Amino acid sequence: MLSKPASTLTGDLQALSYVRPEPDSAWGTYLAQVDSVIPYLGSLSRWADTLKRPKRALIVDIPIEMDDGTVRHFEGYRVQHNLSRGPGKGGVRYHPGVTLEEVMALSAWMTVKNAAVNLPYGGAKGGVRVDPHQLSVRELEKVTRRYTSEIGLLIGPQRDIPAPDVNTNGQIMAWMMDTYSANVGATATGVVTGKPVHLGGSLGRVKATGRGVFIAGREALRRQKLALEGVRVAVQGFGNVGSVAAELFAQAGARVVAVQDDTGTVYRDAGLDVPALQAHRAEHGSVQGFAGAEPLDDERFWDVPCDILIPAALEGQITADRATRLQAWMVLEGANGPTVPAADAVLAERGILVVPDVICNAGGVTVSYFEWVQDFSSYFWTEAEINDRLDKIMVDALGAIWDKADALQISLRTAAFAVACERILLARQDRGLYP
Numbered sequence: 001m002l003s004k005p006a007s008t009l010t011g012d013l014q015a016l017s018y019v020r021p022e023p024d025s026a027w028g029t030y031l032a033q034v035d036s037v038i039p040y041l042g043s044l045s046r047w048a049d050t051l052k053r054p055k056r057a058l059i060v061d062i063p064i065e066m067d068d069g070t071v072r073h074f075e076g077y078r079v080q081h082n083l084s085r086g087p088g089k090g091g092v093r094y095h096p097g098v099t100l101e102e103v104m105a106l107s108a109w110m111t112v113k114n115a116a117v118n119l120p121y122g123g124a125k126g127g128v129r130v131d132p133h134q135l136s137v138r139e140l141e142k143v144t145r146r147y148t149s150e151i152g153l154l155i156g157p158q159r160d161i162p163a164p165d166v167n168t169n170g171q172i173m174a175w176m177m178d179t180y181s182a183n184v185g186a187t188a189t190g191v192v193t194g195k196p197v198h199l200g201g202s203l204g205r206v207k208a209t210g211r212g213v214f215i216a217g218r219e220a221l222r223r224q225k226l227a228l229e230g231v232r233v234a235v236q237g238f239g240n241v242g243s244v245a246a247e248l249f250a251q252a253g254a255r256v257v258a259v260q261d262d263t264g265t266v267y268r269d270a271g272l273d274v275p276a277l278q279a280h281r282a283e284h285g286s287v288q289g290f291a292g293a294e295p296l297d298d299e300r301f302w303d304v305p306c307d308i309l310i311p312a313a314l315e316g317q318i319t320a321d322r323a324t325r326l327q328a329w330m331v332l333e334g335a336n337g338p339t340v341p342a343a344d345a346v347l348a349e350r351g352i353l354v355v356p357d358v359i360c361n362a363g364g365v366t367v368s369y370f371e372w373v374q375d376f377s378s379y380f381w382t383e384a385e386i387n388d389r390l391d392k393i394m395v396d397a398l399g400a401i402w403d404k405a406d407a408l409q410i411s412l413r414t415a416a417f418a419v420a421c422e423r424i425l426l427a428r429q430d431r432g433l434y435p
């Protein structure tokens, strides 16, 4: 019998073999965040390794016949990071840069986020390596339907419930719901959230994440006894999250001075007309060329004079270098994982307050939870009821995290992870291990 090479017999058998995270990668960032909270977990720290590995990860092939008759293959993922507190919950991202490692990190942040706001969910996330802007509508529908069918092994209203994320929207959720329903032979509205309202969606869901970012910012200002009127806000990412956060800050009297999307950056010291910029983006697909502002070099965005910075695009955007140049005194993390660990240290040293993603952008999943509850009872609430409940959950969750941070003299991020990880690991401990 052939013996195995010695190298496969040694090595760290506790380490995952399928990712080699770099410190500033999304998964590397998440692991560093978990490590920083372990000293605050007491006897529950015994279970902390469960946070450092996904429960399960599925990689799927998505073969599509394109409009021109060629066949192309796309790679898709669905990762369930942790299901200790309930079914998996988390969005689906379409982006050419999506990788398994990125989806793992995003699923893990969902576990932490759902626990931080005390929603009865675990954490999951999905993604497809595709540039949806290069597809026709028909091709996009085919990718969505085949992806949904392939991950049908894992998803379901009681098992794992996807939602929109970068480059996905209500139409894509409608196709996902229809495909899953066709496969199981019954309409299952509760299999995804973020659906159009006439298909079991919830009022208030489209704006919920941006609204949550605004509520988090409003509360953070109130806690510091600072006024909202006149504060200068810079927003990176002008999609679902960034454009709504900008709109609500402007409505409340703030000055949105800079906006950046993947095509360029616009600046106006007196404050941008946000509805006009939204209309420009809807017409031209980008913020570039907006008449009511001056264009700015993209890298200048990071030292623009402002009070609040809202990263609402992708992870890893606030690097250590950019953190040294920021003029803002508060960062509201609309995006998931926008700040790398080295930058977090710089921001802390500079006394810049960071309201972390796992609480700051939790408004979306909170209203997704409302949508899921409404779908089960087939009884729908008014938009005012949704927004009131969202406000209360966000204020209470941020308040508990703020108090913990004050009590232990730790950052809001570490406090949010401490509150969340205690809940996750308590569930793990009390459920016990099988067998």
Ligand code: NAD
Pocket (backbone or CB within 6 Å): 164, 165, 166, 167, 168, 209, 236, 237, 238, 239, 240, 241, 242, 260, 261, 262, 263, 312, 313, 314, 315, 334, 335, 336, 361, 362, 364, 365
């Ligand atoms: P979206 O697709 O609606 O918008 C993304 C925006 O980011 C676009 O304006 C795009 O141009 C911009 N962008 C992309 N790459 C960029 C780059 N390199 N530089 C500058 N801008 C860039 O996506 P979204 O739903 O608004 O999500 C944005 C972030 O918020 C993501 O991190 C996502 O995971 C997170 N998030 C979204 C939700 C939700 O409900 N949609 C909930 C929680 C967190």
